[in-house]
Amino acid sequence: MISFSGGMPSPKNGLIYLVLIVARISTVHQDKRTVFFRSHISIGGSVSHIVMIQTEVRDLEAIRQATRRLQLPEPTFDEVQLFSERKTGWAIQLRDWRYPVVANLESGRVDFDNYGGRWGKQQELDQFLQRYAVEAAVIQARKQGHSTTEQTLADGSIKLLIQVGGVS
Amino acid sequence: MKTIEIIVSPTGQARLETRGFQGAECREASRFLELALGRKTSDTATSEFHQTNVQQPTQLEQKE
Numbered sequence: 001m002i003s004f005s006g007g008m009p010s011p012k013n014g015l016i017y018l019v020l021i022v023a024r025i026s027t028v029h030q031d032k033r034t035v036f037f038r039s040h041i042s043i044g045g046s047v048s049h050i051v052m053i054q055t056e057v058r059d060l061e062a063i064r065q066a067t068r069r070l071q072l073p074e075p076t077f078d079e080v081q082l083f084s085e086r087k088t089g090w091a092i093q094l095r096d097w098r099y100p101v102v103a104n105l106e107s108g109r110v111d112f113d114n115y116g117g118r119w120g121k122q123q124e125l126d127q128f129l130q131r132y133a134v135e136a137a138v139i140q141a142r143k144q145g146h147s148t149t150e151q152t153l154a155d156g157s158i159k160l161l162i163q164v165g166g167v168s
Numbered sequence: 169m170k171t172i173e174i175i176v177s178p179t180g181q182a183r184l185e186t187r188g189f190q191g192a193e194c195r196e197a198s199r200f201l202e203l204a205l206g207r208k209t210s211d212t213a214t215s216e217f218h219q220t221n222v223q224q225p226t227q228l229e230q231k232e
Contacts (some may be wrong), residue, residue: 047190048215050210051208052208053184126179128180137174137205144200157176163170163171
């Protein structure tokens with residue numbers, strides 16, 4: 001929608017409005033009484049959907065793969081003393097973190113105490129979660145017989161392309 | 169070609185998009201990945217219109 005802030009449109013706004021109309025209508029035929037224009041109508045097509053997912057840590061094999069890729073120690077199942085409480089689960093020792101993070105595979109939750117970043121950089125945990133998500137997706141895709149291609153993007157995201165029915 | 173694209177952000181959030189599927193097939197095809205990755209926070213259906221564009225004239229009457 002285009003709106004002007006009261007009064008008559010200025011010549012500049014009128015020009016912008018005109019340009020937008022011209023851009024929208026591909027062809028215009030005009031006579032004294034009738035305007036014809038061609039509209040583009042698409043028929044058929046495939047359907048897609050976009051899903052946003054908050055990563056939960058539930059797959060031990062993906063945890064192991066992620067720690068290997070990030071060159072972290074192997075995870076161990078343990079009762080871990082964080083600063084003020086004890087947690088039981090898969091302990092993952094992140095780089096330069098005072099306490100390990102503890103993954104509960106039942107809930108998908110990761111417990112940690114990094115004292116607001118003083119005892120370990122959040123970036124290290126984020127990197128682990130990113131790598132975990134990629135490995136979890138790759139493992140499941142390959143189980144289904146799909147091929148996968150991984151690419152690191154300029155903003156640090158990792159793009160995983162899964163070709164359904166392909167062979168990796 | 170049927171593909172599923174996943175982009176995992178530097179903080180570990182995932183965006184999954186299916187391409188080239190017909191109808192409900194796309195949701196079926198990606199369900200195993202959604203389950204593997206975690207908790208779905210949004211799900212948006214989109215339409216890919218990459219088949220033939222048909223040009224059709226439309227007539228508008230001008231008022232006197």
